[in-house]
Each structure stands twice: as C-alpha cells, then as structure tokens.
Amino acid sequence: QVQLQESGPGLVKPSETLSLTCTVSSGSLSSHYWSWIRQPPGKGLEWIGFIYYSGSTNYNPSLKSRVTISIDTSKNQFSLELSSMTAADTAVYYCATELRGGYDFFDYWGQGTLVTVSS
Amino acid sequence: DIQLTQSPSFLSASVGDRVTITCRASQGISSYLAWYQQKPGKAPKLLIYAASTLQSGVPSRFSGSGSGTEFTLTISSLQPEDFATYYCQQLNTYPRTFGQGTKVEIK
Numbered sequence: 424q425v426q427l428q429e430s431g432p433g434l435v436k437p438s439e440t441l442s443l444t445c446t447v448s449s450g451s452l453s454s455h456y457w458s459w460i461r462q463p464p465g466k467g468l469e470w471i472g473f474i475y476y477s478g479s480t481n482y483n484p485s486l487k488s489r490v491t492i493s494i495d496t497s498k499n500q501f502s503l504e505l506s507s508m509t510a511a512d513t514a515v516y517y518c519a520t521e522l523r524g525g526y527d528f529f530d531y532w533g534q535g536t537l538v539t540v541s542s
Numbered sequence: 543d544i545q546l547t548q549s550p551s552f553l554s555a556s557v558g559d560r561v562t563i564t565c566r567a568s569q570g571i572s573s574y575l576a577w578y579q580q581k582p583g584k585a586p587k588l589l590i591y592a593a594s595t596l597q598s599g600v601p602s603r604f605s606g607s608g609s610g611t612e613f614t615l616t617i618s619s620l621q622p623e624d625f626a627t628y629y630c631q632q633l634n635t636y637p638r639t640f641g642q643g644t645k646v647e648i649k
Binding site: 458467468469470481482483484485517519521525526527528529530532533534535 | 543573574576578584585586587588591592595597629631633636637638639640641642643
C-alpha cells in the first residue's frame with residue numbers, strides 16, 4: 424500500500440515560487456507515474472502534471488510555463504515548483520500516483536496541503 | 543483539452559434512493575474514464591476505472607457504464623456514507639481533465 428505525504432509552506436507571497444515535496448512510503452518510485460493535482464477552495468480538480476521515475480515529465484499546458492516537477496529516487500520523493508504565484512493559485516495541492524497499464528487511474532493520493540497566496 | 547460535463551451539479555436524495563450521475567465528454571474517450579468520491583477535507587477516492595471496473599474494496603452498490611462520450615455512475619441504494627462530491631476523469635489523453643463535480647446531499 425503506497426502512502427503519500429505532501430510537505431511545504433502553507434503561505435506564499437505573490438510573485439514567489441511555490442515548492443512542495445511529496446514523500447512516498449511503502450512503494451517504489453519505479454511503478455507509477457507521480458502526479459500533482461490541485462483544487463481551489465470550493466472548486467473542482469485540476470491536473471498539474473506528472474513525472475516518471477526515468478525523469479520524463481508531462482505538464483498541463485495551462486501551467487506549463489510555470490511548472491517544474493522533479494524526482495529524487497534516493498529519497499523516495501518527488502517535488503513541485505510553481506513560479507510567479509498569484510491569488511488564483513491558492514488551492515489544496517495533492518500528490519497522487521497514476522497507475523498506467525491499459526486503463527489508467529489515480530489510485531493513491533496524499534491528504535493534500537492548503538497553499539494560500541497572500542502578501 | 544477534453545472537456546467533461548457532469549449532470550446534475552447538485553443532487554438531493556434520501557437514504558435508499560437510486561442515484562445516477564452523468565458525465566459527457568467533448569470528444570470520444572473510449573472507456574478511459576474513472577470516477578472518484580470526495581468527502582469534505584479529504585482527498586478523492588477512486589471508485590471505478592475503465593468506465594465500469596469497480597476498484598477493490600468499493601461497495602457493489604456503485605456501478606459505472608458507458609463508452610465514447612457518455613458515461614454514468616449509479617449508486618443503487620444510497621447509504622449515509624455516500625453523501626459526498628463525485629468527479630469523473632478522462633484518462634484518454636493528456637492533459638488529464640476532470641468533470642466539475644456532482645454534490646450529493648441529504649434530502
């Protein structure tokens with residue numbers, strides 16, 4: 424059973440860069456695609472992007488210019504950086520695993536971490 | 543991007559009711575669709591993938607159907623723990639996209 428835990432600042436100033444880390448327990452980073460999803464308060468889910476253990480990435484075009492996802496297999500962690508933060512980026516940020524094998528799905532999720540953008 | 547439109551956005555129902563939620567895709571996605579349940583303050587939980595395959599551990603009162611552009615999630619007999627928001631997600635192409643959600647509340 425894979426367990427995921429997000430960590431990072433709960434408050435970010437406008438124009439700054441958000442950095443979040445997801446620590447993976449009880450699982451190998453080589454078995455899934457490691458994703459970030461966010462959810463503004465009271466709103467729906469938005470996929471941010473994924474990284475595979477090989478380092479290959481895929482980002483949502485709506486955020487691509489501002490997003491970097493990286494992986495550290497030695498620490499069983501993957502990370503999200505989102506630059507030029509604005510109030511519109513205030514959201515709960517989830518890390519999750521996407522299992523791919525014919526029919527894909529997001530099977531494990533972290534508990535989520537609320538990030539507020541405010542000066 | 544593939545747009546997913548869920549209907550209704552809000553649903554009021556009683557315990558024991560049969561509930562159906564529809565998800566329509568802006569283009570064909572074969573059976574590459576998943577359904578998630580989200581309770582307040584919690585992460586989404588996978589219910590169904592491949593449009594109709596029940597995730598392990600999910601009660602059999604949940605079922606999914608459809609292919610192409612129209613899909614349904616059915617709860618055969620609504621239980622108190624089923625009051626939540628439900629999202630569909632397409633996994634046919636990137637970027638992965640979600641429906642706007644359907645909130646199921648107690649009547």
